[in-house]
Amino acid sequence: MKLSAPLFLLKRRAKLIARNNNVPLHKALDQIAREEGFAQWSLLSSHVAALSLSEMLLSRLDYGDLLLVAGRPGHGKTTLGLQLLIDAARYGRKAIFFTLELTERQARTHIRSLEKDTPGIGDSLDIVTSDEICANFIIRHLSGSPRGSIVVVDYLQLLDQQRNKPELSEQITALGDFASKTGVIVAFISQVDRSFDPERKRLPDIQDIRLPNFVDLTLFTKTCFLHNGKAQIHGVA
Structure with a gap:
């Protein structure tokens, strides 16, 4: 059973009911749960816990979040980013994929392989493949986008690869300010440094992000790290 809205929006609705009534x-949470087809909120919460990682991640995102999705090559970070967009589109939210790595055909092929029970849903995704992608380009493209729109940028380390583009830290600051003001959610796919050793720790963390150029990682509000089929979602302190 799919929820009518992400979990955080259902919680906000319950708080509004509690305040107004x-x-x-x-009791307001249980009322929302019944409207969603569950006897009580605890059962709805258990359902959310069993959702796919992308749906779980979507339910944890708040308006204006700056998300980092990171892992070593081949561990599913691009797949997770695209699945996050597909899930957002299923809820009727605007979903945009900015990629400096894939062609549009490659992205569309990958998306079609993820559509599962809703074939064609990926057609509503906006895919942007321009070499000019940078913070200013993204902000211009997103002008007028509704609150709660989901953006995935592929990928962090390529944003300032061209010398004519601003420094990476400057771009992330600009996108963070834009997200905070507009309520758009921006997720960055990111590489993890080769020095990450899964023998020493199960999953990479923010210390393992590959940074050829400096960026203040505390600018991000949430992170999701992937390795060997495992994942962990964190807020950034």
């Missing part, structure tokens, strides 16, 4: 929050 002067009822305890747990």
Whole structure:
């Protein structure tokens, strides 16, 4: 059973009901759960816990978040980014993929392989493959996008590869400010440094991000690290 909206929006709706109707929050949460087809909120929460990683990630994102999705090559970070966009599109949200790595044909082929029970849903995704992609380009393209739009940028380390583009830290700062002001959610696919050793720790973390050029990683609000089929979602302190 699919929810009518991501979990964080359902929680916001329950808080509004509790405030407007002067009822305890747990009763408002149970009311929302019943509207979604569950007897109580705890059952709805259990359902969310069993969702795919992309749906779980979508439910954890707030308006204005700057998300980092990172892993070594071949561990699913691009797949997760595209699946996140597909899930957003299923909820009727605007979904845009900016890629400096894939051609549009490659991206469309990958998306079609992920569509599962909703073939054609990926056709609503906006795919941008220009070599000019950078913070200013992205911000111009997103002008007028509704709050809650989901953007995936592929990938972080390529944004300032051309010398005529601003420094990476400057670009991330600009995109963070834009996301905060507009409520658009921007996710960056990122490489993990070769020095990451899975023998020493199960998953990479923010210390393992490959940074050929400096960027203040505390500018990101959430992270998701992947390795060998495992994942962990964190807020950035």
